[in-house]
Amino acid sequence: MSDGSGRAALLEQYHQAEVLACTRCPLHETRTQVVAGSGNPDAQIMFVGEAPGYHEDKNGVPFVGAAGKLLDKLLEGIGLERSDVFIANVLKCRPPGNRDPLQSEIEACERHLFRQVGIIAPKVICTLGNFATKLISGRPDGISRVHGCELPIEIGGQTVILYPIYHPAAALYTPAMLATLEQDFRRIPELAGLAAALPTAAPTIDAADLVPDDPGAGPVVVTDHRAQQPDVAEPAEPEQLGLF
Secondary structure (H helix, E strand, O other): OOOOHHHHHHHHHHHHHHHOOOOOOHHHHOOOOOOOOEEOOOOOEEEEEOOOOHHHHHHOOOOOOHHHHHHHHHHHHOOOOHHHOEEEEOOOOOOHHHOOOOHHHHHHHHHHHHHHHHHHOOOEEEEEOHHHHHHHHOOOOOHHHHOOOOEEEEEOOEEEEEEEEOOOHHHHHOHHHHHHHHHHHOOHHHHOOOHHHOOOOOOOOOHHHOOOOOOOOOOOOEOOOOEEEEOOOOOOOEEEEOOO
């Protein structure tokens, strides 16, 4: 595998040829645009979420809503920025109403994620929530059971460390979960061999950072495995994330 500009060129070529024009599942009929992924193609750390939401579908960039802002803060807390990592999702197109991904959609789209992993060749893959964790691990264990527990796995002949973490959006609705997220995040540099990246004093994440995109839309119902978040532009359609 080439690195540097060669890896960037390979990733861009794959996105242009296979991802941005993908019609492998019906989601291409309702998307605004494909959210292929963004960040450093030479990254040692890769984050994988569930699927694009309303803001991502409009902007074409993963994690640009409230959860994305919290992700930025969490990265800052371990001495990293978005430009240091690569961020992608299991699905590259937004499910209507932000519903959970269907198994057929995951099966149609997973080839894109695994090809991205093969090109980027990260040392650590941080899966955010249930869907990404179950897909990449190949196991049924939910995020509540395995978060913060690293697992060496093999993808495309490469050994990487799978590191499941709660989705940042979980802390938007259950602020007490922020401490767990911060604790799990602080292990990431060590797992990636970047222990020197840890800052001497982590930035403070306060209540202003834990506000959903549409806090006035009504109460959030949290079950034992997911949170439901009203969509900003379409308040009648709940955003459903495999958070717990």
